[in-house]
Amino acid sequence: MPHLFEPFPLRGVTLRNRIGVSPMCQYSYQDGFANDWLLAHLGARAAGGAGLVIAEATAIEPRGRITPYDVGIWSDAQIEPLARVTRFIKAQGAVPGIQIAHAGRKANTDRPWEGGQPISAGDPRWWQTIGPSPLAFSPRHQTPQEMSVQEIQSTQALFRQAARRALDAGFEWLELHAAHGYLIHSFYSPLSNQRADAYGGSFDNRVRFLLETVQTMRAVWPERLPFTVRISGTDWDENGWSVDDSIALAARLKSEGVDLVDCSSGGNLSNASIPFAPHYQVPIAEAVRRGAGIPTAAVGLISDPRLADQIIRQGQADLVLLGRELLRNPTWPIQAAQALEQPAPVPPQYLRAY
Secondary structure, three states: OOOOOOOEEEOOEEEOOOEEEOOOOOOOOEOOEOOHHHHHHHHHHHHOOOOEEEEEEEEOOHHHOOOOOOOEOOOHHHHHHHHHHHHHHHHOOOEEEEEEEOOHHHOOEOOHHHOOOEOOOOOOOOOOOEEOOOOOOOOOOOOOEEOOHHHHHHHHHHHHHHHHHHHHOOOOEEEEEEOOOOHHHHHHOOOOOOOOOOOOOOHHHHOHHHHHHHHHHHOOOOOOOOEEEEEEOOOOOOOOOOHHHHHHHHHHHHHOOOOEEEEEOOOOOOOOOOOOOOOOOHHHHHHHHHHHOOOEEEOOOOOOHHHHHHHHHOOOOOEEEEOHHHHHOOOHHHHHHHHOOOOOOOOHHHHHHO
16 A cells, blocks of 8 residues: 555656645735735745645735735736746645635635725725625625626636646646535535525536536646645535535536546535544545545645555545644654655755754
């Protein structure tokens, strides 16, 4: 069986190990342009030994941002600042990935350290949010404007254009964000989609927006590079999206050319009861991997090297993506390699410390 530090080949890309940097929003940008913070944040983790470094949720249009301070990829002018980041990541031996996203009905909030609340109408930073149905995420959030079929199609075209720009910026791993209650998740979850047309009602209709978006993006993303999707494996509500739904969806994604499913959960209910604990989402990744026959990434409070290694050795997932732990400790992969008695990916500039 493979282990945490065995290389992972996927299409024409090979990760040096099975450790990835999970996309983590930094809310630190002006007008969507990548800057020195993104370079330092992702660059440190590439130098710290991760095999895959995924840039945070990158908006396909201004109204698709979670906050007014998100990074974006809706303009060709944003390509070169992102390319500066990908060049550095590759120079450190890691593969640069990007998560392309639209926040949908959960857009237009303040930054977490500024309260994270929805921005009020009348504030110059306010904009109208959109979604599959006019259902607010919470009592404090604005009611989104229901998207017409024409708006659905124009939004899918924006995803396609974003994929092209990601390629031009040097990214070699593409992740479509279809989780956490943002636009695409809000289409496939019955909790947020009450449409009566071809994009609502049945399972087939609710997943249509995602599958069509994958098709249009895959058409411009090279066959030699991995195309992945992050999903919320469950809404943590008996009336919502389930793990069985995720297995069925993953099988369809596989048939559309998706190479790996990044299995997160939740985010579509403001009051969901989620059993937060180390590795609480790993069973979702295992169920999807075994049920749909597709590679998966496991996420969720993973921090112990030996337990991370166990996830790979037991076939529960093909990758582990770390978030909070890599915020606390950018060199976690190096230390994990030492703990597991594997060759450590230490940059030559740091060898004197090891």
